[in-house]
Amino acid sequence: MTRHRGRGIASVNYPIGMNLGGDPSQALVHSNPSGKFTVALSSIDLGQGMKSVTRQICAETLGVPVEDVYVDTADSDTGPHCMGSFASRGTHRVGNAVMAAAREARGVMMEAAAEELEVNAADLETDGRGNIHVRGAPHRSISTKDVAIAAQFKQGKTISGRGIFLVPLSDVDPETGEMSPATCYAHACLVAEVEVDDETGEVAMIRMDSAYELGRALNPRLVEQQLVGGAWMGVSHALYETPEPYYPEPVHGPRDFVEYLMPGPGDICPHDIAVLERPAPDGPFGAKGPGEMCANPVLPAVANAIFNAVGVRIDDLPITPEKVLRAIKAQGGARPQPRR
């Protein structure tokens, strides 16, 4: 029995969002008389941080503290429309919609403040701490709370804004098949190192090194959590998870976590991640989105690493010990490739 080390590399060019139906999402922003703002969305946060990142985008655009913004994703029956939380589209699509809504609400807020301070709205600026003052004259100031109260009870204005992000539909050229499925792309490259046991066919992850280019990381800790967790999911898809044998027919398929395998905390490996920020021109504050791309490069990198280790090319996922062992036997033994 020998354990063979191998290294594999893979790169991805990943479209953010999709083209279908223009891929729209809407957002509504309004203030309460307390001077706090609510963002209404139907974009559901599954734990990736949609609420955190749209809260940041709204606060930054309005020019108010992040603590003054509440994101409500309560109900897709009553909220503004969203295509959904998938396709790595949340930060980019929903973020753009929130930004547009917040920009419109900010316009109303500045007009209301101008009326109270008896100045031109164009001469006003926000300090990001809950105050609006005349540019160059910070003492001519009013709090966003007092502006909200004045708008509600005196001026009869709603400090509110509407936002939508819609990509122009790209038709397919009937001659060439050419189309533009996305407006921006994120990129990633990952190196996987594995150890393959040529007697059992088992593959152990040794380490991963990756670089992800995802526009501007609006919340670096959330991005990191996505990349760490997403890469694990990639390993899981590469080596463990399958609804086989008769997918999509569930007969004889896995029924529980004993039959549907996933790597546990003892199966993970060190993962060194570099985040490259190259702001997208059409992203909210330059953001694209990590999303699905976290998992994508892992699968081909692991398959390549297995080839590098024992010389067998498995193109059917997941790469189970049985498949590796059968392939090694079929070629008459492990054939380690030159070390990469």
Place this chain on the structure above:
Amino acid sequence: MAKTALQFQHNGRDVAIFVDGGTNLLVALRELIGDMTPKFGCGQGGCGTCSVLIDGEIHLSCLTLAETVAGRSVETLDGIKDGPNLHPLQRAFADNFAAQCGYCTPGMLTAAKALLDRNPQPSRAEVVEAISGNICRCTGYEPIINAVLAAASGGRARA
């Protein structure tokens, strides 16, 4: 079938309920006591999210007959915090981004508490072992392992 009277301690408080024969502890806690912190994941002991402490020892409540806890002490995540103050493990989970969707979190915290209660300074390997009966779909485990180690070393710093 007649119901059975059952008394036990739930997070330090005496409770008395009537259960049908065969009722498991998870159902008793959620439906009869109203403690929603233990989650139903797989119902067959494969995922760990229903974990509770019985007399300080970790158990899968979905596989525990409710009647077996008569007279014993059952601790759930509901009792882990001290009023408005988070338990050091909860704080460490938040600081280390150790939760995303949150469905595994009650079981992870319970497993971590069971570990730190008997071994306040665990090694990384001991943390991995302690949470190995719990499945997490989102985090890749690394932030959870780091959070438990941080809570352990935080305790040492205070001592």
